[in-house]
Amino acid sequence: MPTGQRKHVVIIGGGFGGLNAAKALTNTSVDVTLIDRTNHHLFQPLLYQVATAALSPGDIAQPIRAVLKRARNVRVVMDEVVGIDVDRRIVSTPNASFAYDHLILAAGSRHSYFGRDNWEVHAPGLKDLNDALHIRRQLLLTFEKAEAAIGTPELHQLLTFVVVGGGPTGVELAGAIAEIALRTMLPDFPRLHRKQIRIVLIEGQDRILSSFDPKLSRKATRALTRMGVEVLTSTRVENISEDGVQLSNLFLHSSNVIWAAGNSASPLVKMLNTPMDKGGRAIVDEFCAIPDHPEVTVIGDAAHFSHGLTSPLQAVAQTAMQMGKFVSKNILRGDVAKPFRFSDYGSMATIGRIRAITEIHWLKYSGVIAWISWAGLHIVMLMGFRNRLKVLIEWIWYYISFQPGARLLMSRDQEKQHP
């Protein structure tokens, strides 16, 4: 809603990038429209804990309108973007069109199957709350099915869990699955045995967590192994079917395959008609803008930024947050735009209930202290006092009791309605 001389900024996406861009523009001299398909900002780093039933969806999500309530110049629209015309400067949804002076595309990424999209149905990925609830249902239901399948050949397949991809998400998922399977669920199913359950983590490179220091990769591997996860490195997935995963030398029978191996940028990037990398990310200049369109910026997981760097910036929350703040400040600066400089605050991954690894420049540490830093940082980053307190209580309770708080299954019939 451009009024008078005020510029109109359209932001697509309410994730870390888009929300931080909107915050930096709050109650300034521009008008802002933020468009998202959902009504909430999702704290994605903890999504794997919803998938493994430790947290409820409400614990890691906040309505975007509530976060931006005091921003009188920001309009929030829940709708699906179906068109972007960079020449006429118009964003369209099925219900409306929005003319912009500046566009910030912060549409994130989805998991990608390297062209093997038919794998998705057998190996769901984890990007939003629907994904997490789908995986959670499957994890919980498999134990119910396994109990009914005792004595049949299916039992082994039902109780084999395979995570494809040894990056932070895959490692966190495998650790969390090992805990929920072996420590939470197994005691509730007295007719099942420990040795019937298998958890396998598959990584194509020669070590997991390859973006970290090799020493930390080794520590993570040891921690996972102790927790009951088999870590297979230098292992490529050749096919995924209803029955399991075909590796080069082995077929793993499994009804529970989770995909954490690859991402590609939101399909909205294609609408910009701009050069992309092979992951579908827009290749942006030092201002996060696309060629010939300084008024169109792409940030976060949807951007490929490599100016002055040996490799492009990683698709993580801190990149998106810094870019969001940066592009908004440049819009307010007007003609005296500054180039983007990324400040690396380090990387973390958590392994199971109470271990983590942390790498901040030269500082590399692991174990309980790393986990405490991880937990503290994530609690602080979670928006909203209420969510912080709730997550803290859930965690304390879980660490004491091994009873995660969100193990719910609706009835079987109703399950079918949620594919």
Add this chain to the structure above:
Amino acid sequence: MPTGQRKHVVIIGGGFGGLNAAKALTNTSVDVTLIDRTNHHLFQPLLYQVATAALSPGDIAQPIRAVLKRARNVRVVMDEVVGIDVDRRIVSTPNASFAYDHLILAAGSRHSYFGRDNWEVHAPGLKDLNDALHIRRQLLLTFEKAEAAIGTPELHQLLTFVVVGGGPTGVELAGAIAEIALRTMLPDFPRLHRKQIRIVLIEGQDRILSSFDPKLSRKATRALTRMGVEVLTSTRVENISEDGVQLSNLFLHSSNVIWAAGNSASPLVKMLNTPMDKGGRAIVDEFCAIPDHPEVTVIGDAAHFSHGLTSPLQAVAQTAMQMGKFVSKNILRGDVAKPFRFSDYGSMATIGRIRAITEIHWLKYSGVIAWISWAGLHIVMLMGFRNRLKVLIEWIWYYISFQPGARLLMSRDQEKQHP
């Protein structure tokens, strides 16, 4: 799994009745199989708070297996009962058959539309978590739709909320909807106005909460009116369509109609081939058994019990809990069964954020003190320390901030997958 001389008790349903029956049989001389369609026990009295986004599903549900973990003689089966043969004493599911010595049917009730089942699609009811999530989505989405419909005739219809049925559930829903609509959502949608929102509670009898003392009904009506709810008594619903509710003298345009007017017992009761009342409840004798089958008991919402009473027992949690404990004790007693006697611990209903009405025999009170008794009782009754603490925090937070914790919408496309 009957072993040797041990009797086998099959319990259908893991609600208040079935779970209390199983608890009373824990580690005794009988073997027990508890069959439920879901994996969780649901604390139904707080379901309306999930529907109005104050609580998450995980806050009011506990896995049945976890509750009965220490019961070594109880097997829990997640499955759908499709047949009961009272002559051959067999319960069947699509996957298995269970021969029993004693059957406890605790299958609860569903909302009923008095033969107008076509109303359900326009006026969903509230019995399980799926219902609650469906209503929650609709409530939250309607504000997003309304903002897009400003200036169109649809706006009024979108922002009119109608609750049909002035019993405790209807009153609690209407109060909670008034609060979430007027105090939580409205401030997030600055382009909508207070006067565009209408909340109507419809009751066929001449007063709401007719099972309570008339004085308390009047107090509840006054409290609801102050909160912005229009209470229409002696008003019958003639039809419900996509556009709204047809009353005898008036058509209420509304896209948000919720049904809280009637219940009928689970269809499983029909499989017993036993006399039923017009709500489909099995008419049971003083031992909660059906005629000619002392080994088949029906308890809770599925039972019609009126021995020595002027009217049948109400379908509330305390009836089900007492019956569950009672039938299990009788099974253990063997041939010296005692008749059931109900102990009335009073009734309560809550109206909005911090008011309630309470009636315990001659003691009738309302207001904040009644609400504190209500909150205390429900916190104590909620299973599991963790849930108690979480619900308490959610409530305290909500009462301070008016920001309920579970206002999430998935994307529009995905909404369609959850009818």
